[in-house]
């Protein structure tokens with residue numbers, strides 16, 4: 001019997017750690033699989049994914065810029081994917097249809113609460129950014145019990161749209177970027193912008209950082225460097241990058257596909273040595 005086939009689709013995709021992570025999980029759980037990184041330009045995404053599943057692909061991770069297209073392509077979607085409107089996991093059903101799921105938000109919250117041991121309940125959170133990743137984590141922060149969620153985005157309409165989609169004005173609201181200096185301080189600041197990845201400036205006032213604040217960047221490696229340095233300089237008590245989130249979201253997909261939960265810790269420790 002040939003090994004089950006899995007893949008991650010993105011554009012660009014050369015940097016993806018997913019093949020390495022899924023092979024490590026598979027080895028740990030003694031499962032045989034193949035896992036490839038497949039570059040798909042936006043215009044070709046649907047046909048490339050359909051060919052992959054048509055030729056026997058069992059499951060796929062989906063990353064930038066295809067998460068909305070993956071959701072639209074699926075025949076059914078989990079509640080987590082439906083509320084966000086995007087998917088980072090596609091799974092082939094026995095009848096050949098595709099099921100969409102989104103594990104981003106659950107993965108980030110698990111990284112913060114379980115790996116880093118922070119209790120989010122009752123705290124004031126600031127979500128910086130309102131793109132795909134911000135949408136992916138916003139609801140989960142509320143599920144994790146934050147008292148309030150303030151969303152700011154360089155382009156205000158996207159922050160307004162995300163707050164409106166959440167539809168809990170008493171807890172989740174948008175504010176304007178130019179008002180960042182007068183918003184006061186937060187216990188949790190999540191950087192969900194792509195500024196670090198793009199190498200562009202993210203200008204945030206130090207007044208946002210509360211005395212015991214935890215600052216979290218969804219990106220990792222060099223891309224998270226500027227935000228984490230800003231957090232340290234402003235006196236944040238904790239500052240973490242999104243490497244753990246990546247591992248946790250991958251573990252969720254792995255469990256969905258193989259029915260076994262891998263131990264993320266040894267793989268995290270190994271990758272952490274690469275991304276100090």
Ligand code: NDP
Nearest residue numbers: 129130131132133154155193194195200201218219242246
């Ligand atoms: P999108 O392109 O959908 O959104 C980008 C966001 O960044 C927008 O809100 C955009 O604002 C904002 N932005 C970009 N540059 C700046 C800047 N210089 N100043 C202020 N805001 C800026 O990207 P995603 O949401 O999909 O991804 C965001 C980040 O999250 C990426 O770094 C990605 O690698 C990371 N990520 C990490 C994951 C993990 O597992 N660790 C999973 C998913 C994502 P505007 O709307 O004004 O353009």
